[in-house]
Amino acid sequence: MNAFASGQLDLAPRRRGRRSSIGTWRWSDRIVLLGAWAAGLTLCAIAGAIVLYMGVRGIQYLHPSLLVSSPEAALDQSHSGGILDPILGTALLSLIGILIATPLAVCSAVWIAEYGRPRWLGRIMESSIEVIAGTPDIVIAIFGLALFQTQLLAGFSFVSTVGGAGASGGGVFGRSFLAAGSMMSLIAIPPIFAATREGLQALPTHMREAAYALGKTRIATIRRVLLPGVRSNIATGATLGISRIIGDTAIVVLLLGASLRIEPAGSTPGLDVLRGTGSTLTSFVYDNSPAGEGNAPQKAYAAAFLLMLLVLALNATVNLIARAHERRTGQS
C-alpha cells in the first residue's frame, strides 16, 4: 500500500532489510526501541530471579517430611512441624471455590452469549462481573466477613471462644472454610466467565444452525452442542480460577482465621471441617514470615516454593489445554 502511495514501486529493487535498519530511524524512535528492549529484558530477569531464588531456598528447606506432617506451635524451627494442613486447606478452599464459581460463571456466560436480552440487563450483568473482577480481594474479604457475621448465616461458621468462654453470646463467628470458600468463588468467577463467553462466541454459527435445522430447541442446542464445544474453555477458565484462589491471602486471613492446623467445629462429620478453621499455603507463608507471629522463615520459604510450583503447574495446564484444543479444532 505504502509503496503504491509513495510511488516507490517503479524504483529498482532494493537490498533486503534496508527499511528495517535502525540507522535510518529518528533518535526518539531509537530511544523508545531501546526502552522496549530494556523493559522486556528486565521483566525476564525479575521473573528469573524470583524463580531462581525461591528454587534455591525451597530446595534448601523443603524436605519431603514437611509435606506429610502437621504444623506445631513451637518457637524452635526444628520442632514446628510440616505444612500438611496448609496444603489440605489450600486444596479444600480451591475445591469449594471452584464448585461454587463454575456453574455460576458458565450459566451467566451462556446467558450473555446466547440470550443477552434485554440488552440493558446484559450490559448490567457484564459490568457486574467486571466490578467483581476489579474489586481488591481484601474488600471482598471484609464484605464476606460482614455477610457471614449476620445471625442468618451463623450456621456456616464456627464460634470463636477467644475472649469469652463458651457460647455465652460473646463469641465471634463469621469465619470458616465455607465462608472463605464462597468468597473465593467470587474471585474465580471472572476468568471462568470470560473464557466460557469467548469460547461460545468463537463457535461458528453453522454449528447452531445445524442443531436448529434438526428441530432442536435452543436449550437442547446449548446443552448438547455448544457446552460440549466449549468444554476446554471452561477447563481453562476453571484452572485460572484455581490459581487465583490458591494465590489469595486476604480472604484467607480474614475469613478462615489464623490457626495453623485444620480445626473442625461441631460434631457432624464432614460439615465440621467446612465450618471449622485452618490455614492455606498463603496464610502459612504470611504467618511464618518475619511479619507474622511464627517467625519461621525457613518454613515460609518451603511453603512459598510449593505455592509457586503449584501456580506454575496450573499455568502450564492452561497452556496444555489450549494447545490440545487447537490441535483438535485445527483438524476440523
Place this chain on the structure above:
Amino acid sequence: MRAGPITHEPPHLAALADPAPSTDPHVPPVRRIVVDREPTPVRPPEDRQTIREARTAGPERLRVESLTVTFPTRTAVKSVSLSIHQGEVLALIGPSGCGKTSLLRTLNRLTELTPGARRGGRVLLDGEDTDEMQDTDLRARVAMVFQQPNPFPMSIFDNVAFALREQSRKRPRKSELEPLVTDALRRAGLYEEVREELDRPALRLSGGQQQRLCIARAIAPRPEVLLMDEPCSALDPISTGVVEELIHELRRDLAIVIVTHNLAQARRVADKVAFMYLGDLVEHGTTEQIFEDPRATRTRDYVRGAFG
C-alpha cells in the same frame, strides 16, 4: 390475510447484534422477526412464465405460495410460488445472490434466525401452514443439509443419535438408538465405511464422509422433505458423485429441494428445475424442458452459459 404474530423468539444472532431503531412504535426493537402476511405486490416481469404444472411423481409435500423474503438491505425472494412433490428432486438454479438459498432456508423457517429478515406469503407442508407449526416440529419434518459439512464435534454415533434424541421427554437408550443410527448411516451410504469406528470423532472423517454423515443425521428422524444447500460445492468430484447417487436413492422416500450452482449437477440429479434470477422465479419446469427448450430468454442465456 392478517399480520401474523411473532413466531420465534430472537435468535442467537439477534441477541448479539445491535438493535436497529424501529420506526414502528408498536414494534419493540427486540421483536424483529415478524411474519408479514400482507399480500406483496407482484412485479410482473415481462418474461415471467406461467408455472407449468408438470407430471408429478408423488403426493404434494410442500407448497410455496407467493413467498417473499426481505432483508433490511434487499429483497431476496420476490413472490415465488412452487410446489414440491414426494419422489422428485427439485433443483433451484441461478446466479449467486439470486435468493435461492434464502428461499430454501425459508422452507424450514431458518430465515427467522437472521436478524431483520421478514417474510410474506405462505409455506404449506402437507396442506398445513408452517407458521401454525412449532418451529422444532417443522424442522424435524423438513430437514436440511448445508453447504459446508457441519458435523458436531462428537462421535459419529452421537452425531446421528443427536437428531433422534430429545424428540421425546424420555431419553432413549443407546441400545434403542443403535438400529436407527445404523439404518440412517446405511441409507446415507456411509455405514460400510464407518461400521468399525462409530465412536471416532466425526471431525476426523474426510469432507465427503462428513457431508454424508450430515445427510445421515438429517434423514435419521425420517423427515418428509430434505433441503440441500449446495451440498457438493465443498466436495471433490468423487465425493460429489457419491452424494449425487445418494440423492437418487433418497428421493424414493423424500421430496428433495437442492440448491446448486452446478448446471451439470442439476441436470444429473433433478427431475424439475426452477431458475431464479434476482429474486424472481423466472421459469420452472421439468429438467428436460428447462435445459432443452427454455421459454424465457434469460433462462436460455443462463443454461447456455451466457452469464452467471
